[in-house]
Amino acid sequence: MRSATRSDEMIENAVPNRSPARPSGRFPEAPRTAGPEVPCAPRFASRRTVRVSGDPRHVRCGGGHARDGCHPTESQDTYPRNVEHFQQNLTVRTRRVPSPEGHYDLLDLLPEGISPDSGPLCWMRHGEGVVGWGEALRIETARSERFVAADERWQRLAARMEVDDEVQLPGTGPVAFASIAFGDDPGSSVLIVPEVVIGQRGGVRWVTTIGEHDRRLSRAAPARAPGTIRYSDGEFPTTRYRQAVAEAVRRMRGSPELSKVVLAHDLLATTSEPLSSRYLLGNLGRRYPGCWTFAVDGLVGATPELLLQRNGNEVSSRVLAGTAWPHEGRTQQQLMSELLGSAKNRGEHTYAVRSLANGLEPFCKELDVPTSPEVLRLRNVMHLASDVSGRLDPMLAQNGHAGLLRLVQSVHPTAAVGGTPTTGALELIDELEEMNRERYAGPVGWVDADGNGEFGIALRCARLTWRSGEGSRARLFAGCGVVPDSDPDTEVTEAEAKLLPVREALEGVR
Numbered sequence: 183m184r185s186a187t188r189s190d191e192m193i194e195n196a197v198p199n200r201s202p203a204r205p206s207g208r209f210p211e212a213p214r215t216a217g218p219e220v221p222c223a224p225r226f227a228s229r230r231t232v233r234v235s236g237d238p239r240h241v242r243c244g245g246g247h248a249r250d251g252c253h254p255t256e257s258q259d260t261y262p263r264n265v266e267h268f269q270q271n272l273t274v275r276t277r278r279v280p281s282p283e284g285h286y287d288l289l290d291l292l293p294e295g296i297s298p299d300s301g302p303l304c305w306m307r308h309g310e311g312v313v314g315w316g317e318a319l320r321i322e323t324a325r326s327e328r329f330v331a332a333d334e335r336w337q338r339l340a341a342r343m344e345v346d347d348e349v350q351l352p353g354t355g356p357v358a359f360a361s362i363a364f365g366d367d368p369g370s371s372v373l374i375v376p377e378v379v380i381g382q383r384g385g386v387r388w389v390t391t392i393g394e395h396d397r398r399l400s401r402a403a404p405a406r407a408p409g410t411i412r413y414s415d416g417e418f419p420t421t422r423y424r425q426a427v428a429e430a431v432r433r434m435r436g437s438p439e440l441s442k443v444v445l446a447h448d449l450l451a452t453t454s455e456p457l458s459s460r461y462l463l464g465n466l467g468r469r470y471p472g473c474w475t476f477a478v479d480g481l482v483g484a485t486p487e488l489l490l491q492r493n494g495n496e497v498s499s500r501v502l503a504g505t506a507w508p509h510e511g512r513t514q515q516q517l518m519s520e521l522l523g524s525a526k527n528r529g530e531h532t533y534a535v536r537s538l539a540n541g542l543e544p545f546c547k548e549l550d551v552p553t554s555p556e557v558l559r560l561r562n563v564m565h566l567a568s569d570v571s572g573r574l575d576p577m578l579a580q581n582g583h584a585g586l587l588r589l590v591q592s593v594h595p596t597a598a599v600g601g602t603p604t605t606g607a608l609e610l611i612d613e614l615e616e617m618n619r620e621r622y623a624g625p626v627g628w629v630d631a632d633g634n635g636e637f638g639i640a641l642r643c644a645r646l647t648w649r650s651g652e653g654s655r656a657r658l659f660a661g662c663g664v665v666p667d668s669d670p671d672t673e674v675t676e677a678e679a680k681l682l683p684v685r686e687a688l689e690g691v692r
């Protein structure tokens with residue numbers, strides 16, 4: 183165990199004083215660096231079909247065809263069984279990209295016209311990370327076996343790929359973007375291996391292609407705004423959410439064995455024009471550069487919470503729980519001290535840290551858990567934050583038992599999004615939360631062929647759906663940790679503050 187030290191990286195933009203009743207979030211514009219103009223239009227990767235023997239329902243290939251009739255629609259509880267029967271090797275090439283392409287933001291290189299069915303793929307923070315498009319392969323898993331099934335199938339597939347990787351960094355060679363459901367039922371989860379990936383790390387930029395694709399990059403036209411936004415109740419509106427929080431408080435007060443439960447609700451946004459993931463990603467990345475901006479299969483957001491990162495034998499995580507938001511008449515400094523001094527928030531935080539550490543410990547030789555949290559400041563809220571790091575048992579790291587998807591399974595759901603004890607909390611969520619979280623609050627990120635990669639918890643996000651020829655829909659989610667001394671009205675306001683990043687990204691707030 184070590185004591186926490188403040189890290190500059192944890193401090194984001196200042197939070198001005200605002201009323202607690204309705205967080206509004208009008209903040210100064212973040213500076214943006216413009217790249218040089220590029221004369222040519224964006225090039226799109228053509229789709230390629232990879233032949234798979236056996237039942238084609240279980241591995242979608244060559245472009246997410248499930249909705250366009252190429253493959254039959256998959257029922258929610260099936261999962262791939264036949265990926266091992268590849269008849270054709272996939273050739274994966276990673277090449278360093280020469281300048282001048284290196285001047286552009288990764289997001290500027292995502293073509294706008296990517297199939298909206300799966301949308302672009304993205305995992306970025308501070309301008310670095312990986313973005314991708316096209317579906318060379320798609321693996322769908324479900325139920326409680328979704329993690330193991332995804333891991334086995336991804337490993338089997340990756341072992342069959344012919345890899346020619348000139349760059350050899352985390353994220354080069356074959357990568358799969360993944361978004362895993364929060365709960366087991368139905369647990370519909372997805373891994374997508376893009377046809378084209380562009381990555382950037384430490385100033386090095388690369389392109390990975392699967393199959394024959396043009397590796398020259400060009401800058402796409404600016405993403406278009408989605409027109410007028412109309413908000414309406416989701417499956418679980420605020421009034422019923424408040425009642426559910428009150429009921430959870432009542433239950434916890436009556437049964438001391440249940441200490442914390444995280445309850446969430448949703449909000450629907452309908453846009454008059456088609457909603458571009460690239461538009462949302464750009465807006466989120468500008469205002470929340472220290473969060474992990476993600477897009478996988480229509481789930482788009484900017485999460486401040488890193489579930490797990492694995493690089494060789496090293497693992498790390500940023501656990502968040504315990505939240506404050508701007509209150510009129512209180513300075514940031516006051517808010518920070520109140521948050522650090524709040525027994526309620528410290529308790530919620532401790533449960534979350536413990537659950538992460540317990541899940542990770544069986545795989546680790548060393549685990550470094552801070553004894554007290556720091557404060558992470560974002561534009562909309564502040565969180566208590568603990569950065570946990572560990573060293574994996576080298577045997578487990580080598581024999582595949584500590585691949586990232588296995589580790590993620592072991593730590594999910596932490597008490598930051600589930601509760602304490604986990605089983606009791608999940609039962610109460612099932613009972614009181616009148617909606618399916620789907621992939622909200624589940625693990626989202628990317629994994630490479632060696633089981634390295636990064637997963638965040640899918641928070642501050644929306645599930646997008648497109649309707650051809652019409653506007654789009656976004657289903658926004660937000661939740662709060664509820665403990666015996668929670669106040670339902672306060673939790674409702676906290677959830678509103680957590681909805682702000684996506685609302686403002688939709689509205690194009692600068």
Ligand SMILES: C=C(O[C@@H]1C=C(C(=O)O)C=C[C@H]1O)C(=O)O
Pocket residue numbers: 444446487502503504505530565598599641642659660661662663664680
């Ligand atoms: C559940 C969410 O956030 C989680 C809950 C928190 C809390 O209860 O204080 C803080 C950060 C996250 O771990 C969300 O943003 O939807």
